[in-house]
Amino acid sequence: MKTLLPTQTLFIWLFLVLVSFQSQAAEPQQKNLLIVGDSLSAAYGIDSDAAWVELLKDRLEQETPGNWNVANASISGETTDGGLRRLPDLLDKHDPAIVVIELGGNDGLRGFPPNVIRTNLAKMIQLSQQHGAEVLLVGIEIPPNYGQRYTTAFANVFSSLAEEYNLSFVPFFLADVYDGEAMMQADGIHPTAKAQPQLLDNIWSELLALLE
Numbered sequence: 177m178k179t180l181l182p183t184q185t186l187f188i189w190l191f192l193v194l195v196s197f198q199s200q201a202a203e204p205q206q207k208n209l210l211i212v213g214d215s216l217s218a219a220y221g222i223d224s225d226a227a228w229v230e231l232l233k234d235r236l237e238q239e240t241p242g243n244w245n246v247a248n249a250s251i252s253g254e255t256t257d258g259g260l261r262r263l264p265d266l267l268d269k270h271d272p273a274i275v276v277i278e279l280g281g282n283d284g285l286r287g288f289p290p291n292v293i294r295t296n297l298a299k300m301i302q303l304s305q306q307h308g309a310e311v312l313l314v315g316i317e318i319p320p321n322y323g324q325r326y327t328t329a330f331a332n333v334f335s336s337l338a339e340e341y342n343l344s345f346v347p348f349f350l351a352d353v354y355d356g357e358a359m360m361q362a363d364g365i366h367p368t369a370k371a372q373p374q375l376l377d378n379i380w381s382e383l384l385a386l387l388e
Contacts (some may be wrong), residue, residue, distance in 0.1 A: 186197065190281070202212065205243065206243045206245055207242060207244055207248060207273040208244075208246075208247055208270045208272040209246050209272060209273065210249060210267075210309070211246065211250055211276045212250065212254075212259050212262070212263060212276070212277055212278070213248075213250035213254070213276070213279060213314070214253065214254040214255075214278075214281055214282055215251075216250075216366070217229055217244045217248065220250055220252045220366045221368075222372070223251065226369040228372040228373070228375040228376040229246060232376055233246050234359050235380070236387070240387050240388070241388070242387070248268075250278070254279060255296075256279045256280055257292075259279045259296070260296045260299055260353050263303055267303065269311070274310045275311050275312070276312045276314060276383070277297065277301070277304075277311060277312070277364050278314040278316075279312065280293055280315075280316055280334065281316040282304075284330045285314070285318060285365075287322050290330050293330070294333045296303065297313070297365075298327075298340075301337065301341050309388045310344070311341070311344070312343070312379065312382055313334060313335030313343045313345050314343070314346045315331070315335065315346055315348055316347050316348065316349050316350065317348050318330055333354045335347065344382040345377050345382065345385065348378075349379070350367065350378075351378055352374055352378070353374050356374070
């Protein structure tokens with residue numbers, strides 16, 4: 177049995193290192209995208225396969241570079257307080273490169289103070305950024321059930337946070353949905369399956385800028 181010379185051993189080692197490097201370069205490292213939302217992102221009242229988050233997974237595979245995994249941590253009925261309490265564990269578990277925050281609608285429908293909503297969202301933004309993630313803030317508007325003053329203050333929560341933290345920002349998630357034909361379920365709050373592609377379109381341009 178022949179014994180390899182030191183030079184031959186070195187060449188073999190270098191060859192194995194090069195093959196390993198090329199293999200890693202050919203397969204982009206997987207990155208995680210975390211969605212923390214409420215029923216609008218949790219497929220309330222529709223088949224989960226038709227939800228905008230599932231459509232997002234398909235679009236990521238077809239249209240974006242990289243290797244993205246989508247973790248949907250959305251819960252129907254979730255508030256900003258609940259999202260804030262869950263977020264540290266979610267960040268540790270998924271180590272996301274991007275966090276989509278789609279919360280606040282339930283707070284507004286229940287008449288929670290806008291300053292409390294803002295504080296909760298601000299803390300979520302700070303935690304995400306401290307973890308090294310980019311943040312996409314998804315805004316929502318509510319009916320004037322509590323008066324125009326409250327409705328305006330609620331809407332300003334999202335725009336002011338986006339400006340303060342220089343975030344990618346979707347002002348109104350339900351744009352071209354809430355008043356569209358057959359786009360809303362009978363409760364007038366939750367989008368139908370037909371509306372899901374439009375929901376994805378509403379966030380896509382802002383999200384794409386982060387993905388790239």
